[in-house]
Amino acid sequence: MRRFLQASPGRVGKTGISRHFGLGPDQRPALRALLKDLLAEGDAQPAGRRGVAAPGRLPEMAVIEVTGTDPDGDPIARPLGWKPERQGPMPVIFMAPERAGQPALAPGEKVLARLKPIGAGKYQGSTVKRIGGASPARILGVYEEGRITPTDRRHRSDWAVPPGEHGGAEPGEIVLAEPLPGRPLGLRPARIVERLGRMGEARSVSLICIHAHGIPELFPAEAVREAERARGVGAEGREDLRDIPLVTIDGEDARDFDDAVWAEPDGTGWRVIVAIADVAHYVTPGSALDREAWARGNSVYFPDRVVPMLPEALSNGWCSLKPGEPRGCLFAELRFDAGGAKTAHRFGRGIMRSAARLTYEQVQAARAAGEDPTGTLRPLYGAYAALQAARDRRGTLDLELPERRVRLDDQGRVLGVEPRARLASHRLIEEFMVAANVAAAEELERLRQPCLYRIHDRPADRKLEGLRQFLESFGIDLPASDRLHPRDFARVLDRVRGQPEERLVHETVLRAQSQAEYAPDNIGHFGLGLSRYAHFTSPIRRYADLLVHRALIRGLGLGGDGLAEAEAARLPDTGEHVTQTERRAAAAERDAVERYLAAFMSQHVGEVFEARISGVTRFGLFVTLEANGASGIVPIASLPDDRWTEDQARQARHGRMLSGQRTGLTFTLGQAVEARLVEATPRTGGLVFHLMQGVPPRRPAKGGARRG
Structure with a gap:
């Protein structure tokens, strides 16, 4: 084991060690004990959250200084205090892009960084805290x-x-x-x-977000040329699914179609096929397309544009399952009993022809009218009902936080921002995708192939304690941490359904959760209540799914373009990388919606809105509007002249609270208020409100607002 760690270029996890030594699941306890002994004896050191590395390398956390940039413009750094005469050559640290809203690191800047080895004398670094030393680079x-x-x-x-x-x-x-x-x-x-x-021009908001968050926008010429050379696949060596009426079901504004579904009765149960675009056929390991897809990690979706993971010739062309056109696919054939329990699954590589491009709204309307224009919807809903029953038995965390939809006119001006309806047709597709993802993880384990799992840890104890105190103010309790199950959160959400505090409770429960991530070491998916889960269904827009496809191709002998050994060895680092790019994309998308909201709200300065207090701090309050979810700050200076304090004694009973010692006014988390918009800044996405003090609550005029 010691020799193996010394020879490994970076950190390794239990999955990589097991694969190298051919260990089975029954030997995992002994492996954990061995690693614990090696760590205690100093023959190994922790690396990352779940990995180990040979000793004599940089610690997981260190103070570093930025020395310059690499050829791609990303910061490189060195550890402070390193003595080459005693410790050997100076390590090189490649710093990851900064979090949303943070300026890029500049030469001379010092930061406390989290480090992980990525090769001999090389580390990937991410900023924990800036210490100072330089102005922003851009x-x-x-x-x-x-x-x-x-x-x-x-x-x-x-x-x-x-x-x-x-x-x-x-x-x-x-x-x-x-x-x-x-x-x-x-x-x-x-x-x-x-x-x-x-x-103020069309696309200016998304342009700001792309540059602010470091989203790669232009494709290298070589990657574009590879995509433009792509051609359709033939039927040779593939299962022919062209006579099966698979359909795609997506949003009205969807830009790519990479999954199709079909179902039929199977005895008392159901047979389901989930077919996914065969991206692996076009994006092969080591190609220019592959390098760029890895760097991007995922597509990024803005209200007015998409920054895709793959060039348009693939993302909107050969890898888009357009109706009536033959397309290569990887498919999962799934069989379920009447209660939704999976009885069998099979994966293959095929050629298909989509029978129809449907939208969620079309499917929902047809279902409500009892119609089935394509002849495919009734069996799909039958299979969905069985899968939903199994989900209900399993117990999952199902947060009802509707996505906000930004409506733009042809000139890019904001017409409105509104919650996107959450329909049963959305849930139908989600259940089929979850079932296929679970089967993919199970199949890779059966084949003893490496797998990049989608993992979701239990909430941290610290966050749970804060959530527990918050819920107590509404008379709701949570079980002890060691007995917590996703269905306990479902029970909490049921308690507040239809209540004024419903949105606030949903948002607070969401903030208490751990963030999902990608890793080759499986810990299960807490939110879905699943012991194994891997993303298989969107390789056009997620690099993790492409790796799952390649692993299935290798394990099932479906072609020579499967997962390469070098890729398998890099899975721990790739998992952390695509987790980071996913969070970067989410921050950029959220930032764009906030700026569009500010642009829309700038037309309503001076109007009064129904809102709820969504944050209480010593410097002011945060409010969220009931109509469209816009959030902004209420500066403490705008409150009536008083000595405002956080009332610790009453917080235990009523939740976080700001109290005025002279006026007796109190502001509590979740409290309904009327807020007047006094400032909206599209440039930054900032909103500033003042509360209507000493005025009896009045219902705003039609449209959710009235003039103050």
């Missing part, structure tokens, strides 16, 4: 005569643009700038290096 903002106003609301000061350094930018343009040396009195100087478009 400034994203809006140029006005002689100055730049940052688009990040956390950056409060403008930057001065000296004469001759404006790069041809015109007032009102979104620009990228870099700091100039010197610390003159007044604003810090910066040079404009790139013009990105005009603030």
